[in-house]
Amino acid sequence: MKALLLAGGTGSRLRPFTHTGAKQLLPIANRPVLFYALEALAAAGITETGIVVGAHEQEIRRAAGDGSAFGLRLTYLYQDRPLGLAHAVHIARDFLGDDDFVLYLGDNYLSEGVTAFVDRARQQTASARLLLTRVADPSAFGVAELDDADGTVLNLEEKPEHPRSDLALVGVYAFTPDIHEAVRAITPSARGELEITHAVQWMIDRGLTVRAETTTAPWRDTGSVDDMLEANRHVLDRLAGGIEGKVDADSVVRGRVLVAEGAVVRGSRITGPVIIGAGTVVTDSSIGPYTAVAEDCSIEDSAIAHSVLLPGARIAGAPRIEDSLIGRGATVVSGPRLSRSHRLVVGDHSKVHLTS
Structure with missing residues (x-):
């Protein structure tokens, strides 16, 4: 299994800090957010990792190097504009080949790591596996509706006005090569991006198995100052x-x-x-x-x-x-x-x- 780690994007919610640096390199307890993701992937037994980078490519290359410091082999994949998570999968097609892979947003902090999630993805067959958490305001996230009987995903919505559940996508996914056909099939959303939620919904609509699991461990999308400070508190507690x-x-x-x-x-x-x-x-x-x-x-x-x-x-x-x-x-x-x-x-x- 490979990993695809997303470290592009503009970091608009963290301006002015991201005018001069990558949001994934802002520190939590004096270490870049990105490093926690790299360590989590290595701990899960993944070695081959592609990093999707944008305008701050050189800065991220200097920080992460070839990945050997984390026990990884890194391949850098350039995305000239942030056109959505599914677009990142599209440009990584040659790197990913026909391997299963984990998609991980590089500005996310998940205290428990992803080892258990990756282990289940290896053991239980599904075209896609999603990690979810309950949130107070699901309208700010991608939201999943589940079949309570077996945990399969029935429906996904991106930042819905009227959410069908309080289960938000954490920013960690596991896919088989089935995702590539879905990415080719979808069209850009109203905001001009290829949404990973649309690709997964395409899979659901065609009868492919999409499963989800819920975590209660501390998780932060460190895209805002408040979330950065909260993630800092979690790490300092340890x-x-x-x-x-x-x-x-x-x-x-x-x-x-x-x-x-x-x-x-x-x-x-x-x-x-x-x-x-x-x-x-x-x-x-x-x-x-x-x-x-x-x-x-x-x-x-x-x-x-x-x-x-x-x-x-x-x-x-x-x-x-x-x-x-x-x-x-x-x-x-x-x-x-x-x-x-x-x-x-x-x-x-x-x-x-x-x-x-």
């Missing part, structure tokens, strides 16, 4: 702490805190779970909980919680920052008479002055 950098005697560290080699903490309070990257300097500040600070950041006389800082960010004199994503090289400094908390979404290389 953090194994360790002090590899320098923490002076005037600092207090509580809970699971990882201070990377080369990081320095002076006169500060760190409340885990927190990860502090190499080269970062924290001075006279309060950090955490649920905060990931990337490498080469500077935090001085500030308080930060439930947030993610990208490499090179600088924070000074901020009395309280919460639920925020601070971009690469961004600067947040205080103005006079600060008294309130602030929630920030700050793009790469930007500069923010806080005032009362």
Whole structure:
């Protein structure tokens, strides 16, 4: 079985961050989202993986390399425009050949991985297998309607106005070569894309077996700031702490805190779970909980919680920052008479002055 990992797309919901980088390389607990997907595929026993890339191809190539660091062999497949998941399957036709394969959206975080899902796909014959989860607002997702008797899929809809169930597609699929005929048969949707839901529905309408299973494990489509922060919390909950950098005697560290080699903490309070990257300097500040600070950041006389800082960010004199994503090289400094908390979404290389 092969895998097809999607790492193209524009990441419009994560602008301005995705103007300067791939959304799949934004970090969860200081590691790119994409790496969690690559590790999940390797853990499931898959070695041959195609990565569909777009405008940020070179950046993703530099990060993932040939895949050997993950136990994979990677083949890069260029998609000049994001024309839908089924279009990605279409351009990967030669790579996939006549093999069964897993389709995995590279900006999805699934805490339990995909090993059990892949094992069942190998053992139980079906033209397609879908992974689902229950959501509060199914109208924002692809939605499946199941036969309660045997779990086969009766109907799929893409972001329906009136959903028939609360079971949303997670972004992990398993297919046999039957999918290729379906992809050739469908036409673009109203938004100009070849929808994978339309291809699977084509299979259902022609009597092919499509099965689904439901997961209750934490899952996030990390396409928005809020989902990025929530995925960061899930990963930090599993953090194994360790002090590899320098923490002076005037600092207090509580809970699971990882201070990377080369990081320095002076006169500060760190409340885990927190990860502090190499080269970062924290001075006279309060950090955490649920905060990931990337490498080469500077935090001085500030308080930060439930947030993610990208490499090179600088924070000074901020009395309280919460639920925020601070971009690469961004600067947040205080103005006079600060008294309130602030929630920030700050793009790469930007500069923010806080005032009362």
